[in-house]
Amino acid sequence: MAYCFNKMNSKVLKFDVLKDLDKIRFNHYIMRKENINRLIKDLPDGQFSLTISEVQRELNLSKRKAYNLIKEFENIGIIKNIIKGNLSRNNSVYEYVVKDFETDLSKGKDIEKSSDINTYTNTNVKDMCSDMNSDLMNLKKENLKRDLNKNNIYASIIDYLNEKSSKNFKSTTKKTKSVVDARINEGFVLDDFYKVIDIKCSQWLYSDMAKYLRPETLFSNKFEGYLNEINTNKVDDSNDCEIWDIKFDY
Incomplete structure (x- = not known):
């Protein structure tokens, strides 16, 4: 049985390998969750469940950092919130957004033949995979x-x-x-x-x-x-070398 795994959002390729390590790790983490869901079918393809505490624990981040990563990925359009978590359902559900190459083509690309479309799509997928492999290698080195x-x-x-x-x-x-x-x-x-x-x-x-x-x-x-405590017991050793003027009676 063949499985179709999700592609990576092209915006991830703009992350700086040195400065954006947490973003690259988080993207790998949510892509893995989404692709695992394709196997177990708990949610529709492209979707995955997520909580802040889960991200905090599994990626060893602070709670604020985990929250900020989720919100930033929402704001730049890599993920989209489908269901918000609440008291009855702790997990939120998100969709991993992948740009559709064929949709781009229909909005003004000058490639008309289906063979050209396939060539264009396959080339970009290969480039993305190559870039992703390169990023992962660099990520391993940085880790x-x-x-x-x-x-x-x-x-x-x-x-x-x-x-x-x-x-x-x-x-x-x-x-x-x-x-x-x-x-x-x-x-x-x-x-x-x-x-x-x-x-x-x-x-x-x-x-x-x-x-x-x-x-x-x-x-x-x-x-x-x-x-933030004041070190009140700090020893002042400025007089440690004071010369004693000792006089002896003979």
Whole structure:
């Protein structure tokens, strides 16, 4: 049995491979959902169900980022909302919009013979597939770079925490990566992690709270609050090198 899978919206080819990684990932994600639906037939061809929380979880994005991607794809005409989710139906239903080459031809293209139309259509489909394969290859490379960069970020943060707290946490544990990713997805940067470590170490290091100098506490959903605390316990070491004038009685 042959299956007819959906084509990619040509607007996706305009995405920048370096700057629009989340958009390219999201497009691949919704195309996959739509094509899977063609196999299971839960909805008419071209349609798929979607929720913000589902996108957030499966693509590891913040809730706001997931919402913004869905709205942007609606606004630029890559997807169209068919049914809005509600209390009785949590999932919204969308249609993946594909530009019809033959419709374009009927609006002013100077190709009249059906053989010419077929040639035109097949050529464009091949070009789209070629571009898509190229984009996917570049996406894999960028994902690899991003993973390497993330590993460096994990190591930098945890090494700094270990140095400040005299502890020995690992940067490779799933829980540590999860809390760091959550804060990065909210827009926080490396210096923010360093600052929180400095603030909480100055407050907790030599107290009963020292046991909470750990990734899951420092980088939890209280992170922004910690970041905006004033480091009142910061030691002023400006006089550490003061010369003592000592006199001895002989």
